[in-house]
Amino acid sequence: MSSKTVELVSECFIKPSPLPEMAKQPFHLAPFDLALLSVNYIQKGLLFKKIVVANDQENPVEALVQKLKQSLSATLAHFYPLAGRLATKREESLHSHVVFIDCVNSPGARFVQSKVDLTISDIVSPTYVPSVVHSFFDHDRAVVYDGHTMSLLTVQVTELKDGVFIGCSMNHSVADGTSYWHFFNTLSEVFMEENGKEVSEISRPPIHDRWFPDGYGPVFNLPYTHTDQFIKRHEAPELKERIFHFSAAALARIKAKANAKCSNKSITISSLQALSGLMWRCMTRVRGLPRDQITSCYLAMNNRPKFHPPLSQNCFGCCIQLVRATAAAGNLLSEDFEWAALQVHNAVAEHDEKALSKFIADVLQTPSVIHLGPAFDSGSVMMGSSPRFDMYGNEFGLGKAVAVLSGYANKFDGKVTSYPGPEDGGSMDLEICLPPKFMTAFECDEELLDGLNLSG
Template sequence: MSTPAVRHVSECFVKPHHPTQLPGPNQICHLTHWDIAMLSIHYIQKGLLFKKPDQHDFIESLLDKLKHSLSLTLSHFYPLAGRFVTHKTQDPPSYALLVDCNNTDGAKFVYATLDMTISDILSPVHVPPIVHSFFDLHKAVNHDGHTMPLLPIQVTELVDGVFLGCSLNHAIADGTSYWNFFNTWSHIFQAQAQGNEYDVPVWHQPIHNPWFPNDCRPPINLPFKHHDEFVNRFEAPLLRERIFHFSAESIAKLKAKANSESNTTKISSFQSLSALVWRSITRARSLPYEQRTSCKLVANNRSRMEPPLAEEYFGNSIHSLSVETSAGELVENDLGWTAWKLHVTVANHNGGEVMQFLQEWLQSPFIFKLGRLFEPYCVVLGSSPRFNVYANEFGMGKAVAARSGYGNKFDGKVTSYPGHEGGGSIDLEVCLSPQNMSALESDEEFMSAVSKSNPFY
């Protein structure tokens, strides 16, 4: 029996409701070092699955309200309605990238349908591949923002649900900015339902003031003649994706165990969970004793800068922290030993380390390429359980689940979300080869920490 396909019914473009709020006479936004380095990475693709109310003409009304509230939201997040433009010179070769917020179509809005149910999406042990079709711009890289929208929204109507999927160009924003946009959109949508959408106080007004080191002035000129010199289109191997749920109680036990084994109280809950994941995936891979393996944590730089950047800073401000050891040493030591190594790395990450990276980048600019960014036997933990995922409501109550698209996935990628019930629980989306996933699912230490969850809530 063949799997039903997602059918695109309609699409349109949505512009900011108040275009007069755009900056400067040329309505140009500059990209920083953090942004530019992401040009060859995939779009961020995250979304929420809601139960569909049993109301007459509900979807037509929902689409109209989503478009109107999106237009109002884009007035605050105006770069998302723009496009990339490039200014090039041949002698000397330079390649400067900007965001043009003027004379663009705006954000793309797609309405699609799928003859499947919420149960069809959430019941399987592994995330069904059809979920990737809930997001527009499949396999697009950020540099494609020259000709493709920086923000495509796709609303997929299921038999009994609605999936709201958002693809956001990762060269213009990181996860913190992504969820600030999503939270603001939800807030304006709810105010719209109450009839006062035109006078909504935005809780976390985005700050559109790109940060550059003192000795650097935009635009940044890259030493390239053509984008073929740095754009790389990564194709993920065959992967299994699974959501593993960890209750607050289970995580508390891991934290207590890690701190006890390291004779400390400083190791955090997430560091303890990350240590478990790294050790367990390494065991599942059955690596030789001397094989090097690493665990990378994607950290938010905002609070670590000197002076700090506000959490509302719009753009990219992230850094990959790495801990490396041999597979044998990792597996033969205990959870506390691993968690302490992660803790020390996180504790030592500061503004000075960020500035050193930026200075080295300025001397020799490079663009991250997903296929070469991480070693074959690493584990990468991205996103954050601190993001306010389940506060987003669009007239359908609390979402029943969060899911992601194809973008930026590979063997060893782990994406973290807050657990649906809150209270410090965490959901991890783990991507592994089929063989390694089967081995992980048979790992006694790992599975004993995994908590059962009701997929239908």
């Protein structure tokens, strides 16, 4: 299977239809957006079974592609920043960069049709996610700043022998996970309409007003004169990617165990917080870190509900922040699992309006850009995405997806991506990225197997 390559069938650019009047003005990015200029695009997608038709009927994939193009054009009328390009205004005398979105001088979003001589089983049956999946997405190894010359969004449809993969690659300064799946859900919603939807008729219209602190915006300066001062490209080490499935029953056990010894009965450790604590302990154990080395468990937090008043979940943009639980490796492993889960819970609970205000004040005082490699130490675990996102509700006339998969982007030693499980009822999938020597130990870890209900 390693010799199989993805073949390009066709490509084009899709513009919003119609282009909203507001899209003719520069679309300015906020501090949360600009902090991600040096990370990769978001790459997520869904694998479906191919519809079987009689030989004399129209090719179902070609029909899917044509309708998807029309649906994309209609959807972009709502999500018009995704059809633009990044643009920069440099102020040499002020030593600053102003990056914004130009929706006028752009060919639109990119649409790619491709195919590969593989089956669904070739993709989902192996223990580790095959590397060919990375070719199901555009913008391989691109960083957000490349959106000056590359599309801010590419939708790619890849035909397999018995399946179809629909994936999106989306600029991370334009959208976070909440906004990514908002767009994806809307694209599916528009597609499922028999005759397409009018611009005013989608169920969740996006809100495009970027949030800026009082006295700031809509123009926000970065204190750089040259891109090499803030753009650094990350090359991941050799990694194994494996998806671990936690049933609803297993998650209930893990959550109950995390809360059993909690002396403060007014708090409840969530399933995801408990699972994060488990990942933190298991990865720290297999890495064999010195007892005094500080380890970290990071979680990507949606800041929309943290504002006062809260921002709507329909606010389209990038509004995330990393929260961090820390512990010395020796303490993390000598204490019990419940202690680790509580540390994760406390880190999340402490991320309140006051903490957000301090973070914003620090950003305004010293604007900076995150660099993917140096941002995470060798003893860290990073929990990304969310099982709360509606992934399996997107059907595109193909029925429920078989699996959620991701590309090369934003992966490193210790990256964990959480998805809802494919079956209803509260299960969860975790996509784990570890170097081969650590993965071998990790998948045999007794505490992990017990959490999966696979021990004994």
